[in-house]
Amino acid sequence: MKTDMFNIKGLEGKKTLKGEIEVGGAKNAALKMMAASLLFSDKLTLKNVPEIEDIQRIADLLSDMGVSVEKMGKNTYDIFVKNSVNTVLSPEIAKKIRSSVVVTGPLLAREGRVVFPHPGGCVIGARPIDFFLQSFEKMGATVYTKENEYVIEAKNGKLVGTTLFLPAPSVTVTETIMMASVLAQGTTVIKNAALEPEIAYMAEYLNMCGAKISGAGTPTITIKGGGLLRSKKKAYVTMSDRIEAGSFLILAALTAKDITVTKCDPIHLEAVTDVLSRCGVDIEIGKRTLRIKHNPKKKNVYRAVNIKTHEYPGFPTDLQAPMAVFLTQVKGESMVHETIFEGRLAYAESLEGMGADITPMDPHRMLVKGPTSLHARNLVSPDLRAGLAFVLAAIVAKGESVVHDIYNIDRGYEFVEKRLQKIGVDIQRVSKEV
């Protein structure tokens, strides 16, 4: 079996990177739109879909169900649900990807039944699915487990609209129930819904195709159920990936002589630009660009800042690890408080191994003291976002680091090394037989 790793030569803290770095389509939007194909009676065309592992996995999952998923060229897919589909999700595929659970909503609403295993995905905490199951039950479905799989059946084959209050504003639960409600009988109201921009973007597109969703992007979403949607000729163009943009912006804050992050939506990154500005980073915010330029005349000593992750529009949990790398390079003590997932600080030990001064306080908080010079190390990518954080740390560090298990990074960032090379990073992908 082949495994890939990155060899990265560090910049030893020097600010030498320059050029433009382009942001791709959002993983967490495209994945859900692929699931949404189950709401359509005709072919759905998706554009600006990132070429990443997670997209391949969901494409495999849908194909296994009998859905036609055709790649029409770079970043473009045609998806067509011909007749009825297999309602049993392949456990092998579903266990590898968290967003397999998102397929259950539209599938249950369309076919009246779904069988699936507990979903996989990044190991960043317990990641239960109780909110999904409870919501389906409230919409009139029966839920039971059989041989380690969940079996969900809608009464008389149809989900029934109702009012749901989510115990927490979960992103995937909001999306799954919103999709399911499009084909349910009657009206569904989702209260305490997640506010992430991908949700409003999806609702806007579904509405263009015949759905009746209002309030997406606010805590109360109302969906009037109806029949299958028709995509007509409109293609869904995946919105820009705000987490990828934020990752590149943090890299720029660490290393830029002059870097512009392009094809991004700065409006979705206000929590991040605000935190960086409070540290003293000068960011030029354009309509679709973010630029950081090093001013050699100005003593660029950035200040410490406390960060606390929060649902959108707060500081995103997916940028907590990259931001912690930045905080190792600023003057003073910063508290990093992860509030969404309980297992998302485990990477800190590896940063300490590179010379970072980090004191764990409890499972949710750690104190980062800076600035510290980091030195190269062999690193193992534990999950997608921490893996990217290790790439950032290796770029800043002294010496040559190796980042192993980069399939975790490939799950979310399309050929990230090619884009990093373009702005001057010495990073190589090496394949090894194991």
Ligand code: EPU
């Ligand atoms: N939760 C429950 N029960 C549920 C569902 C969620 O207790 O049934 C809890 C979670 O354990 C967590 C909280 O609710 O403590 C919020 O999690 P949420 O459900 O919002 O997360 P998610 O939908 O599983 C999505 C993204 C994550 C991102 C989070 C938070 C996808 C496929 N995943 O996960 O993305 O971190 O929202 O913004 O959209 C990533 O891209 O690397 C990633 C992990």
